[in-house]
Amino acid sequence: MEKVQSGQRATQPGAIAAFARFVLCGGGVGLASSFGVGALASWIPWVLANALIAVLSTLLATELHARFTFGAGGRASRRQHAQSAGSAVAAYAVTCVAVLTLRQLVAAPDPMLEQVVYLSASALAGVARFAVLRLYVFARTRSQAAGTLRAACTLPATVARPSAHARPAELCRAA
Incomplete structure (x- = not known):
């Protein structure tokens, strides 16, 4: 969401x-x-x-x-x-x-x-x-796009961070 x-x-x-x-x-x-x-x-x-x-x-x-x-x-x-x-x-x-x-x-x-x-x-x-x-x-610059992605896909503290190779869509599903 x-x-x-x-x-x-x-x-x-x-x-x-x-x-x-x-x-x-x-x-x-x-x-x-x-x-x-x-x-x-x-x-x-x-x-x-x-x-x-x-x-x-x-x-x-x-x-x-x-x-x-x-x-x-x-x-x-x-x-x-x-x-x-x-x-x-x-x-x-x-x-x-x-x-x-x-x-x-x-x-x-x-x-x-x-x-x-x-x-x-x-x-x-x-x-x-x-x-x-x-x-x-x-x-939009990459930093602005990354900030928007972070704001939309915040991870709960109890969820382990995915690997460094995870795609942005996978980060959103992890939340």
Whole structure:
């Protein structure tokens, strides 16, 4: 029988559920960001506008991913923000290269074409970010997983400890 402790983190959702949440949270922030970049770029250079919006949207998206997408069970830590920022820098580079390449190929691109290129590059970078965030930034560490296992499978004092080669499932059955 498993014990649920009040301080225990929420369970991490499966890959499909996490990806759906990632698309809703990150995609929603990304879509709003694309309009923000377009509006801000009418006042300042596009690369600077993209950088400012990328910083703000990364902070917001990281919080949403920590709370909802990956089941981290609360606010994102400074470490998670820093690691997420690293993946956002790569995504920023992808969107910059895509739009700047478009501007090299088309002298005065239509704003709609620019949005399509920007959103396509963002989607490609987003899939890569999902993998990085799920597998690295918000992944449970071995020590956290071991702590969860110990909390769920505590052995009574009268039961002899199984051999060092026992699997986690066997430890739970021994309790």
